Amino acid sequence: MKKLFPIMAFVAVALASLIMAGFAYFATQEAARIKFSATADDALNRIESRVDLHLSLLRSTQALFDARNGNISSSEFKSFFDALDVDGNFAGLRGIGFLKMVKAGDEAVAERIIRRDHGFDRAIFPASNTPWRAPVVLFEPLDPASQKAIGYDMMSDPMRRAAIEKAAADDEQHASGLTMLGEETGADQAYAGFIVFVRLNVRTAPDSIEASGKTATGFLFASFRAQQLFQAALRREPLLPVNIEVYDGAPEAGRLLFRSETPPASGLGNRLVAARTVTVAGREWTILFRPTSAFTPPSSRAIPVMLGLFGLLLAGAIALIARYQERAYDAVSLLHETSEMNLVEKDLMLQEMKHRIKNSITRVLAIARQTAAGSSGIDEFSESFSARLQAMAASQDMLTRSRWQKADLGDLLRIELSQAFGKELPDGLLTGPQVLLDEKTTQALGLTFHELATNALKYGDANAVGRLKVGWRVDGRGGTRKLVLNWRESGQTKLAAPSKVGFGTKLIDMNITRELHGTISRDFQSDGLKVTIDIPLAG
Structure with a gap:
């Protein structure tokens, strides 16, 4: 059974990745349908407005004769x-x-x-x-x-x-x-x-x-x-990427009133067809809308393909890791014949490595899936995914240097802010006592600080770091200690709470509330954002 584990792991992860890529593909198709439906409604409104304008001229003439x-x-x-x-x-x-x-x-x-x-x-x-x-x-x-x-x-x-x-x-x-x-x-x-x-x-x-x-x-x-x-109804700027057929009644031969000169796009024009009916002076028309080659779907088909390839590569990596684990177990068995003490030590090390690898893979999978869902193209996906992996790597590097014992909060903040704003940070940016963090808290806060810094840079200007202040304190004693951290941005104008919650915000909330069992509050003030994070500290 042990020898079959790498193959089973590869098949399971590959299957899950392909299913996820399939869902992503169908999501892109549905997004294209919704976008084209809105384009067809825009074209229909133009036609109805033009016809109403012409019929109003007949009503004006009727008023003249009546008078x-x-x-x-x-x-x-x-x-x-x-x-x-x-x-x-x-x-x-x-x-x-x-x-x-x-x-x-x-x-x-x-x-x-x-x-x-x-x-x-x-x-x-x-x-x-x-x-x-x-x-x-x-x-x-x-x-x-x-x-x-x-x-x-x-x-x-x-x-x-x-x-x-x-x-x-x-x-x-x-x-x-x-x-x-x-x-x-x-x-x-x-x-x-x-x-x-x-x-x-x-x-x-x-x-x-x-x-x-x-x-x-x-x-x-x-x-x-x-x-x-x-043609007059559809010529208004911006020109719409639609091919239109207008029929008097049902779309049948001999009832065609109008057909666009620009042909529909091959393939896409057969899949995306929007039919609308409109009543003109008591007469029902049927209008068929098809996309032309100028129509661009909102999501690239490359994203599902890249997700599928990434899943296959990840499945191979997991299978390889599982294979190395198998060999490690064999090595531990051989060492057991030499020293029982070494056997216990090696077994503990392998279990710890397995736990950390599984946690890292789970976190990477979640970040990849959510980043892909919120990205409009492969370039945006690659940039966001790489930045989040670097934030995780920075936290892992600090823990490695301390042999997975403790990491200093101030050092963690300097590393994550330097990645976003550059190596030179202004004096007075960070204020607070020395706080040593365990492995779980370091990884969660590392990603949280990365997302906060990225948002500050995205919605601020080139000197956003100059108007940023981060301070922290420790309240309580022993097992009741808690860390209170204040993140304060200033210098912005007319800041308002976003209408839609993005993946970065969801990732921050998940890290603070679920991983660390703490609380987070955001105050969107007129000149900047104030974030307060409150988490318990291990004794």
Whole structure:
């Protein structure tokens, strides 16, 4: 069984390390998903804000017509539209127009309005067998291409008729489905887009649609080019690393309103897909968000790999140590034949070494695991992990020089502060009597002083050590003695307690409260931090 122990130790530690690396990998994947979900929500807010801005323009036009009871001439409508600076403020808007509602057979009413406002004769088109007609009588901007749309009956198109009928039932805006703008007039180039309709009510309107107790003489509408609208929404700085697909309803073929020009990142774009639904003028859209190559996950995949490699190396080291322990046990057995006294002495030494090695390995594993969990990259992990190992090594070195008996508190503070602030420490920095510490207290306080010094350097300036004071005293006698240490930082401005507790703070609290059974208090004053540590001393 003894010969199998190194192999069993290697397998156990390696398995635990690989499991830890696996958890770290899944944590990085979840962090990437959460980050991209927030990016998708940002993009969705931009789209919704842009669409709301455009629909507010239609509401403003409706207010103008309501104020004039629907009596707006083409010149007045053009003046109103020109003042909006549509090209500069409403990218993606093809135009705004007015549909005159007439019964089938009364098309001459609309044709007279067209002749009066535009100065040319235009028959209502195309032919339709619907009981109501809704021809375009006003439209801006009225360029040569859009002039062809004057007289076009939107009730003749099923997609637009469905939206008009919904708008006739209430005073809300209603959007059509995916529409190819320009096809109705035979334009050279058609654009994918949609149209939003809203009912225009008048106080008296004989022979018109009756809807919910109000009379409607026609409908205002705004047509939008989807490509330009969504590009304008997403062009705002900072640019978002997302590929977007917008569908009218379910994400199916033939319903695509818009697709980003930047393709999704290969591999990552298939794993991170965020779907959102949004209602625009009573019409539901589905938006799919995928990351592009510009998207960077918050955590590097190298961290789980490094944790796995570190665990394997640690498992090998433990197996090697176990092998050396096995050989040491054999050597002790041989020495037992020579001298019983030497056997007892060697056995005690081996047990002490085993205990210290296990304690050191346990502490190193805990520090490595917690440092990795709080690090954003392999460089930060390496720097923090190395600094904490050096703090442990300094404490071990002091104990080694004293043959693991006692270590002086003042010397321990000088060593740990010199590692953080440099070899030259100012006079008057440390004040207190000589206090000899045992092995456990030395190791725990060594790491505590390292974390406090690192935080002082991190949140202070280059002269942080010049404004640091550390003093201590011993209260009580015999078995009731206790060490009271005051760590005082000054010279900072607007210092406040952190909103999140980091690993360094957790490590300090664990050392003081669990390892040494003491207490620690922090006072975040306006000009600096005051820390009071109170621990019992061995008799």
